[in-house]
Amino acid sequence: MTTPAQRLAFNEPTWLDTLAAWLLALLWILPLVYAVWTAFHPAEFATRFAWDAPLTLDNFRRAWAAAPFARYFLNTTLLVTMILAVQLVLATLAAYAFARYRFPGRDVAFALVLVQLMVMPDILLVENYKTMSRIGLVDTLLAIGLPYFASAFAIFLLRQTFMGIPKELDEAARVEGAGALQTLWRVYVPLAKPVYTAFALVSVSFHWNNFLWPLIITNSPNARPLTVGLQVFSSGDQGVDWSVITAATLLSCAPLLIAFLLFQRQFVQSFMRAGIK
Secondary structure, three states, rough: OOOHHHHHHOOOOOOOHHHHHHHHHHHHHHHHHHHHHHOOOOHHHHOOOOOOOOOOOHHHHHHHHOOHHHHHHHHHHHHHHHHHHHHHHHHHHHHHHHHOOOOOOOOHHHHHHHHHHHHOOOHHHHHHHHHHHHHHOOHHHHHHHHOOOOHHHHHHHHHHHOOOOOHHHHHHHHHHHHHHHHHHHHHHHOHHHHHHHHHHHHHHHHHHHHHHHHHHHHOOOOOOOOOHHHHHHHHHHHHOOOHHHHHHHHHHHHHHHHHHHHHHHHHHHHHHHHHOO
């Protein structure tokens, strides 16, 4: 039996740590529990919990009929896929160059990349809108994703990963006649798969839930993602029906929740191997 001092020395969790973790977990899951309850029950039970309350799917039917959710789902899927694909390609090439090549101004260029991590995207909303307006991309999916194509976080993460790969592997590939891109594809990319998976989870979840920039740059359902489409349910002249709102919210976040429940073990392992906290 260990003493409190020994538990502290070995960083073993105490009963207070366990209690705090359970309280935080409860606070985190309460909004989701309320959303599930309200979405599957009639509106009169939105603020009244009764075990004999009838279940219904009418809220989901009303939410689906109130907005073009099929189009919103397609827009969001295309958007996050486009952003992730471009981010991975650009970040991989940039990180490989920063990690394995020496060229004038390399450190200065990498410092400028890191500066991007300190700039909040909301600060650039006006300038980004002016730029998209000048090149005629307003109200398009490309306009939503373009400011996020070059991810400083992905470049930094992959650069650190590539620098940890032994140079002997790189030299062995060169001896076998592999070029720079072949070495990158066959040596570096396979060894960095956990990092790619972890970053993909961060990128997809962020852009699936991104709201402010898509709200500003889109004007029609043709380019609106799910988050912007949800605003139709909070219109003041129609009143606020929390049952329909929560049903629409569950429809929007269901893909991410289902993916997490199915692949949570792989998610956790990827984050642990990548070192993202």
